[in-house]
Amino acid sequence: MKQATKPAxxxxxxxxxxxxxxxxxxxxxxxxxxxxxxxYLAQIRGRPAxxxxxxxxxxxxxxxxxxxxxxxxxxxxxxxxxxxxxxxRFVLRPFLDAYAKLKARNVEHQIGIDLxxxxxxxxxxxxxxRHLGDISEKLGPLFESLASNYPNFILPTGEAPFxxxxxxxxxxxxHSSIPCFRELLEVDEMAAPVSGSGGDYLTYWGLDYxxxxxxxxxxxxxxxxxxxxLLTREQYWKKMEEKWRRERATGAADE
Numbered sequence: 194m195k196q197a198t199k200p201a202x203x204x205x206x207x208x209x210x211x212x213x214x215x216x217x218x219x220x221x222x223x224x225x226x227x228x229x230x231x232x233y234l235a236q237i238r239g240r241p242a243x244x245x246x247x248x249x250x251x252x253x254x255x256x257x258x259x260x261x262x263x264x265x266x267x268x269x270x271x272x273x274x275x276x277x278x279x280x281x282r283f284v285l286r287p288f289l290d291a292y293a294k295l296k297a298r299n300v301e302h303q304i305g306i307d308l309x310x311x312x313x314x315x316x317x318x319x320x321x322x323r324h325l326g327d328i329s330e331k332l333g334p335l336f337e338s339l340a341s342n343y344p345n346f347i348l349p350t351g352e353a354p355f356x357x358x359x360x361x362x363x364x365x366x367x368h369s370s371i372p373c374f375r376e377l378l379e380v381d382e383m384a385a386p387v388s389g390s391g392g393d394y395l396t397y398w399g400l401d402y403x404x405x406x407x408x409x410x411x412x413x414x415x416x417x418x419x420x421x422x423l424l425t426r427e428q429y430w431k432k433m434e435e436k437w438r439r440e441r442a443t444g445a446a447d448e
Contacts, residue, residue, distance in 0.1 A: 207242035358399035
């Protein structure tokens with residue numbers, strides 16, 4: 194019988210620098226490392242933080258499960274955090290348990306997960322947290338919703354998305370009369386999105402289609418793809434820079 198392959202996980206966290214070559218370690222980080230090593234091919238790395246984001250984590254899983262199979266099993270009622278199918282294996286429960294213990298031992302640091310990525314064999318799922326509560330506590334409802342809505346992601350050509358962004362929000366700062374959606378930005382986006390504008394995990398998602406060469410917005414509540422513009426972070430900043438250049442040029446011309 195072929196042995197199931199261990200899933201891989203990478204955890205980056207940002208801590209306070211205490212010397213030119215060291216950061217203040219989290220209490221229990223070595224135990225956290227040992228627990229992950231027992232279940233995963235794990236890499237855990239601490240880095241010195243800039244302004245903000247202290248002890249926030251970026252977590253990335255790599256699995257040989259396809260998102261299509263993952264969605265099918267979860268939709269059928271299989272627990273999302275412990276999936277096995279022959280040589281394929283996707284387990285989140287050991288990570289979630291180890292993370293909960295690490296978080297409990299470091300209450301003063303207010304540990305959180307800012308970015309949670311799962312690189313499936315066919316699709317990359319990117320979950321971003323900005324003032325939305327701990328991702329780890331919301332995975333169950335989110336995965337169930339993703340599984341339920343997955344059939345609606347398939348284009349008439351049969352193409353499924355290569356990447357899924359959770360969530361995306363509506364942005365009226367670029368085009369006041371044209372709906373525009375984008376990814377949440379980095380830590381400098383300080384204001385919490387308005388509820389219902391997409392500022393939660395179950396309102397709007399972004400879908401990236403490789404062969405169709407386009408991004409689409411998925412309205413979770415209406416269970417439908419919207420024909421509106423979706424910008425990645427890179428595209429958003431490029432358009433904002435263009436807007437600022439136009440505004441500066443207009444201001445200079447008025448002087």
